[in-house]
Amino acid sequence: MPNVEVCLSPELIHLFDLKGKIVVVTDILRATSCMTTGIASGVAHIKPVATLQECEALKQEGYFTAAERNGAKVNGFDIGNSPFSYMEDRFKGKKIATTTTNGTVAITKSTEADEVVIGAFLNLSTIANYLIEEGKDAIIHCAGWKGNYSLEDTLFAGALIEKIQLRFELGDDASASALTNYQAVKNNLLGTILSSSHAKRLEKYIRKDIELCATLDKYDVIPILKEGILVKK
């Protein structure tokens, strides 16, 4: 049986052996929720980059730009980090370059894996089915908040493990804890996510974003990283 492990923060990813595995990167609030929404809404591709400078430079290559730091849109970019922005008609068939506080770091640190795919509650079942079909060892890489643990990403890990647990060995303690945690709160998922420190930082601005990010299975797409860009699998 393949193995599933959970990396609770990009600061711990060096402890994992990514080779030959599928890494599911998740940053529920809000980077991977945005990416999933964008790919599902017809964005041609999304290029995650580490810095604001790289993001801005991509304007010259015809990219729209999305930039967030500490939860807020950065001035001078087309959009911030709201999944609703990624639904806009003007982005259909276009490409977006994005940089965020946590999510893009986690993607960048996952590239030694065989495949990097993007997970969110919005595409939970699709990701679960994909992992089951592929049958490879998997690592769920939680983006966290500035290197530390975040509740909402771990809850996603638990939700994903709940769906695949009959076909995967739980390979580490973090996977067991994520599952326990999710099962303890899943009947109040939105309320629990709203209680997270990240949601508290964001809530006054974006309650409707948080509600969207806590929605299960709105989309059936898998964004996958191919040569540095996220495309629809």
Added chain:
Amino acid sequence: MPNVEVCLSPELIHLFDLKGKIVVVTDILRATSCMTTGIASGVAHIKPVATLQECEALKQEGYFTAAERNGAKVNGFDIGNSPFSYMEDRFKGKKIATTTTNGTVAITKSTEADEVVIGAFLNLSTIANYLIEEGKDAIIHCAGWKGNYSLEDTLFAGALIEKIQLRFELGDDASASALTNYQAVKNNLLGTILSSSHAKRLEKYIRKDIELCATLDKYDVIPILKEGILVKK
């Protein structure tokens, strides 16, 4: 109200501000269970050191020596990392130098705090009451396993938070998750700890050690770090 946070691994402790705070270091399997047992059993003091070389060198200063790597006693030292060893009569009034895979690292990385105390299930209520009396911000520092997350240390964090939660704010997501996790499994604490990856690594050797380490409130001592050595507070 003071704040309690949980650091899930020594690899994340640099993200926390330790100044002015009490840090509770925990390494349930087995370093802090040993230290608590030793101090409760009359060991004069325990000196945690990072390397085998430092530990061995302390023989010349009259120390007994305890050394563990990857769960096993290291040849040439008096004892390994079993809490039962720390109960031996020959150590009463004597001093022990110890080096372990995880626990001593977590202690060494906590020394910027106002106070470093040692927590285990064995002295759970005593530590909880001490934190409540002191009323200072606290960080529970989980030693983990070679830098990564470990279930049993997080369960201890959750158990401690359950006892102090009416007097402390939960300051981060990890504290909330630790509490959720502990409350979900506390009716089967030993069974859950036996399911942890660390217990599986150790069980064939030391089932009785694990049972002891999962025992609540056997002792009422608080080992505290004073100038590099652990003494009874």
